[in-house]
Amino acid sequence: MKFSSYETTIDKFKLHSKNQRGDQAGRMQSFAVCAYLRKTICACLLMVILTLSLGVAVVILTPKIRALKEEGSVERPVEISQNVSNDIQAKYKYLNNMQKSKKFVLQGGEVQWARYRADPKDYGSKEERAFGESIHSNGAHMTASTLLIKPNGCRVPHWHFNANEHGYLATGTAWIGILDAAPFSVTSYNVTAGQVIFLPRATLHWMKCVGPENCLFILFFTTSEELVTLDVDDVFYATPKDIAAQSLKPKGGIKFINSFKQPKENQAINLPPNLNQLVHKASYTQSCALKVSRYFYNMRASKQYKYPGGIIQWARYTKDQSKMSRNEKIFAKSLNEHMDTVTMATMRIFRRGMRQPHYHFNAHTMGYVLSGSGRVGVVEKKAVNFHIKKGDVFFFPRGTHHYIRNVGKQDLFMVIAFSTNDELQTLDMNIYFKSTADFILAQLFLKKQEEFRKIPSFKEDQDINLP
Ligand SMILES: *[C@@H]1O[C@H](CO)[C@@H](O)[C@H](O)[C@H]1NC(C)=O
Numbered sequence: 001m002k003f004s005s006y007e008t009t010i011d012k013f014k015l016h017s018k019n020q021r022g023d024q025a026g027r028m029q030s031f032a033v034c035a036y037l038r039k040t041i042c043a044c045l046l047m048v049i050l051t052l053s054l055g056v057a058v059v060i061l062t063p064k065i066r067a068l069k070e071e072g073s074v075e076r077p078v079e080i081s082q083n084v085s086n087d088i089q090a091k092y093k094y095l096n097n098m099q100k101s102k103k104f105v106l107q108g109g110e111v112q113w114a115r116y117r118a119d120p121k122d123y124g125s126k127e128e129r130a131f132g133e134s135i136h137s138n139g140a141h142m143t144a145s146t147l148l149i150k151p152n153g154c155r156v157p158h159w160h161f162n163a164n165e166h167g168y169l170a171t172g173t174a175w176i177g178i179l180d181a182a183p184f185s186v187t188s189y190n191v192t193a194g195q196v197i198f199l200p201r202a203t204l205h206w207m208k209c210v211g212p213e214n215c216l217f218i219l220f221f222t223t224s225e226e227l228v229t230l231d232v233d234d235v236f237y238a239t240p241k242d243i244a245a246q247s248l249k250p251k252g253g254i255k256f257i258n259s260f261k262q263p264k265e266n267q268a269i270n271l272p273p274n275l276n277q278l279v280h281k282a283s284y285t286q287s288c289a290l291k292v293s294r295y296f297y298n299m300r301a302s303k304q305y306k307y308p309g310g311i312i313q314w315a316r317y318t319k320d321q322s323k324m325s326r327n328e329k330i331f332a333k334s335l336n337e338h339m340d341t342v343t344m345a346t347m348r349i350f351r352r353g354m355r356q357p358h359y360h361f362n363a364h365t366m367g368y369v370l371s372g373s374g375r376v377g378v379v380e381k382k383a384v385n386f387h388i389k390k391g392d393v394f395f396f397p398r399g400t401h402h403y404i405r406n407v408g409k410q411d412l413f414m415v416i417a418f419s420t421n422d423e424l425q426t427l428d429m430n431i432y433f434k435s436t437a438d439f440i441l442a443q444l445f446l447k448k449q450e451e452f453r454k455i456p457s458f459k460e461d462q463d464i465n466l467p
């Protein structure tokens with residue numbers, strides 16, 4: 001059986017090490033040639049080559065280093081290298097540079113992944129593997145991806161065996177269709193940038209880009225095993241013709257079924273060149289709000305939680321629903337009733353702002369950087385710090401202490417998923433310091449009790465604060 005091959009197969013990467021071996025062979029050859037020439041000529045040639053390569057290196061590296069300095073980072077640029085030091089390994093437990101990962105390019109769009117792979121050979125790099133194994137061993141129940149669909153392109157009807165899907169539309173307009181459990185009916189709706197979709201496990205669904213702009217979805221799937229997906233065309237072509245004929249009972253019987261020709265190209269996100277000939281009447285119907293709200297949330301229009309250093313908006317379940325609109329309540333109930341759903345948020349951290357150190361009681365965290373750049377710290381047993389920028393995915397296992405500081409010139413804007421269908425529970429550093437008796441702190445830190453009065457209380461919540 002052929003699953004969406006863009007999800008389950010991957011070209012074997014030609015790693016840098018291979019090229020390097022080529023370089024070495026080349027160098028050896030040129031040395032052999034040199035042996036036949038006068039030593040002086042060789043020396044001259046070498047000098048010229050060395051000078052040139054030094055010049056090239058300076059030209060290539062200077063802007064990179066400058067760019068990083070401007071963002072206030074003290075970290076040196078990290079390339080996907082052949083020899084990953086332990087320190088780099090440590091941070092890739094929490095970081096995936098998804099924009100560098102393999103692009104699965106199809107006619108109608110492209111997909112990139114931050115995920116676990118059952119076969120380690122399917123990873124593109126050691127760093128991706130470190131991340132995949134980290135989410136797997138932590139039982140994160142989350143996998144991230146970006147799905148780009150070109151105008152008129154369609155992520156064709158399909159279903160996932162083992163995961164709910166939650167998406168944030170970053171750009172464009174898409175029309176979503178979901179066929180859920182009996183009594184079978186399709187719920188369809190438009191979604192535009194800043195809004196959230198929810199596609200429960202095993203529901204048959206599709207996404208079509210219906211605007212003039214590319215649709216970019218940031219997707220979270222609630223599994224940290226291999227995601228298993230089946231596309232409707234693949235199922236159809238894999239079904240014996242007589243079975244399909246008897247099931248569908250089309251006019252013309254098996255002749256009609258025989259007239260379908262499976263294209264060579266993967267149709268997972270398709271955009272036939274002759275689409276206008278094939279389709280002459282499309283109507284993007286909108287189901288009633290009562291139905292749509294189970295699978296759709298207008299995050300962009302939802303309440304803004306404002307802090308001195310930034311803004312958070314939520315697509316979530318909470319026990320107290322007194323301030324929710326009717327549609328928000330329907331969405332919250334839908335999240336809570338399905339197993340293994342996620343709580344989603346967008347977080348905007350202003351320049352110099354910081355999401356202060358905190359941890360979650362009941363959820364792993366996975367986020368995607370939509371714009372800006374930041375410094376992240378994660379403390380498990382020891383602290384690991386790293387830089388994040390647009391296109392990066394980060395992961396914080398449940399219980400780890402973490403913070404995110406904006407170190408760029410613009411807002412740092414992220415979409416974040418938390419692996420709970422219940423109310424998310426979080427404890428911030430300033431709260432647990434203020435809540436712990438000062439004599440206990442004195443005993444803990446070997447410091448006089450009254451010293452702890454220096455830590456102030458604030459009227460305003462300090463979740464995202466300023467220096
Ligand atoms: C490269 O990897 C080897 C084996 O893991 C290690 O012993 C060596 O120190 C590494 N070298 C550098 C420069 O990181």
Ligand SMILES: *[C@@H]1O[C@H](CO)[C@@H](O)[C@H](O)[C@H]1NC(C)=O
Pocket residue numbers: 173175190210211284285286
């Ligand atoms: C959905 O989007 C399509 C394409 O832009 C548009 O024709 C249709 O009117 C939209 N439907 C709703 C209910 O906004």
